[in-house]
Amino acid sequence: MDIVQEYEKFDYDLTNRGWQKEIASFKLTCSRTINQTPKVSIVIANYNNAAYLDRMMTSLVNQTIGIEQLQVMFIDDKSTDNSIDVIKPYLTNYPNIEMYVLDENTGGAHGPRNVGLVHARGEYLVILDADDWYDEDALKYMSDMLDASGDDFGVSGIIQSVDGKLSLKSKPYFIDGDFKNRSIQALPAEFYGWLGPQGIMVSRKVVIDNNLHFVNQRVADDVTFFYEAMRFSKTISQGKALTTYLNRDADNAGLSKAINRTFMISWLRALSYINDMFPDDISKERFLSRRIEWLIHDFCLKRNIGYKYSKNRLRDFKAHLDFYIGHLSFDPSRHFRNDFRKSVWQYLEKNNINGLYRFIFLFSVRWVLNKKLGMKTVVANTYYYPQLLSSLPQTRLDVYAVAKELSQNTLHLEVYSFKKLVGFECRQLKQPYLSRQELAYKKIAENCYQVQLPEGFVYETNQFAVTFDDYSESGVKGLKKLVK
Structure with a gap:
């Protein structure tokens, strides 16, 4: 099967509305009161x-926009647990909740999501995973943002929660920070490090006008959908408010085992379609680069x-990378975030799988030597992992x-990095982003800085970070010993 046939099989084609005929059948149960013209679906x-x-449902029924302005579409893909029983009381106690119970399991989120697209009535649309949840002001914040800008696509802050530990x-x-009418060509590469459904709102009009839908595969359906929505929107609104909580609790750890060979092929197919469909420009370059780096x-x-590590896995990845992506008109590795991944790309470009396997093995040794024993090499104010062999990059x-x-x-410290330093921050560990505080500093010599710590800084309850222009950050060695 060639690539074009695969696009047809998995319903990628945006000129074909055949996916609507394949929508799963369902039984619908609704609240007594239903708004036919909601603001947000x-x-x-x-x-x-x-x-x-x-x-999840508590976060929706308590939205400050008002449940009266919402169309809550709970679409169950033939669950075998008591999901339906959990939702039933909300149908009784609140308006504007619709429960769609599919007659057969569709095998992935794309099936229920497409049911939702067909039956949505709101001016705006959000896709919420059932184990995630919103800040109570989220939907008002995002819809007000799009009302003010006129954009068809908006993003806002996402907090990841792992057993109660929060990260951005x-x-x-x-x-x-806040933007409106921001060209997608101006978005940094790191923007595309995450493009799942969380923290995104789109106009239903851009979905209908461009026949947007979720492709018929278990993974990469949402990233394809939202990237296409961005391309047709051309500009986006961006808000820094933290609106959406992404659940990654330990009992969701099985996600890593779902990263298997089918997952790999599905992702490369999705990137192939984006590469074929849209013209070469900086948005596509940055999107593809960040997703290739991730793969x-x-x-x-x-x-x-869920795909056992071996030389065969590396060969298989390279073969499918060539089949789906082929030759790119740009070097994606210039958007990669570290030398390690750039070196991997160079080995792949040369099709040197044996060399790549050896490099990865020896780098894992070098990583342990650095992290556990503090071993490193310094050349002209640049720090390297221990070299081990002169033949290694x-x-x-x-x-x-x-x-x-x-x-x-006043903290005196030295910072060495090939990245551009932006500044220094202090945060409370319990509220790391709501308590974010930029610190005053002076550069007193090459790689040497003075930073003013806040009064009452306590190492055990505060986090100190060096920040860089690629949105990365770093802690500082030896700080704990100095702070009493």
């Missing part, structure tokens, strides 16, 4: 997420996934930062 695909549904998933949205991380470097440390002295609240 929420499409929730569910399969066996009963444990998370109360948290959408640094470009949060750090860059390199998963299928060349990671061990604990040199690999720079992303950052080497070390605290030297603390006088009252």
Whole structure:
């Protein structure tokens, strides 16, 4: 089967509305009161997420925009747990909730999501995973943002939660701050490090006008959908408010095992379609580069996934990369975030699988020597992982930062990196992003800085970070010893 036939088989073609004829059949149960002209439609695909549904639904019925302005579409993909029983009380107690129970399992989120697209009535549309949840002001914030800008696509801040520990998933949205009518050609490469459904709102008009839908495969359906929506929108609105919580609890750890050979092929097929469909420009270059880097991380470097690590896996990845992506008109590795991944790309470009396998093995040794024993090499103020063999590509440390002295609240430190330093920040560990504080600093010599710590800085309850222009950050060695 050639690539074009695959596009047809998996319903990629945006000129073909045949996907609508394949929509799953369902039984619909609704609240007593239903608004026929809601402001926002929420499409929730569910399969066996009963444990998370109360948290998700509570976040929706308490939205400050008002439940009267919403169309809550809970679409169950033939769950075998008690998901339906969890949702039934909400149908009784709240208006504007619609429960679609599919007659047969569709095998992925794309099936329920497409049911939602066909039956949505709102001016705006969001896709919410059943185990995620919103800040209570989220839908008002995002819809007000699009009302004010006239854009068809909006993004806002995403917090990832792993067993209650919070981290920022959408640094470009949060750090860059508020924008409206921002050209997608101006978006940084790191923007495309995440393009799942969380924290995104689109106009239903852009979906209808361009026949947007979720392709018929279990993974990469959402990233394709949202990238296409961005391309047709041309400009986006961006807000730094933290609106959406992404659940990655330990009991979701099985996600790593779902990263298998089918996952790899599905992703490469999706990138191939984007590459074929849209003209070469900076948006496509940055999108493809970041997604290719992500696949390199998963299928060349990671061990604990559902595709056993071996030379054969590397060869298979290279063969499918060539088949689906082929020759690119740009070098994606210039958007990669570290030397390690850039070196992997160079080995792949040369089709040197034996060399790549050896490089990855020896780098893992070098990584342990650096992280566990502190071994490193320094050449002209640049720090490298220990070399081991002269034939290996040199690999720079992303950052080497070390605290030297603390006088009252003035911290003296040295920072070495090939990245551009942006500044220094302090945060409370319990609220790392709501408490974010930029710190005053002076550069007193090459690689040497003075930073003013806040009064009452306590190492055990605060986080100190060096920040860089690629949205990455680093801690500082030796700080704990200096802070009493």
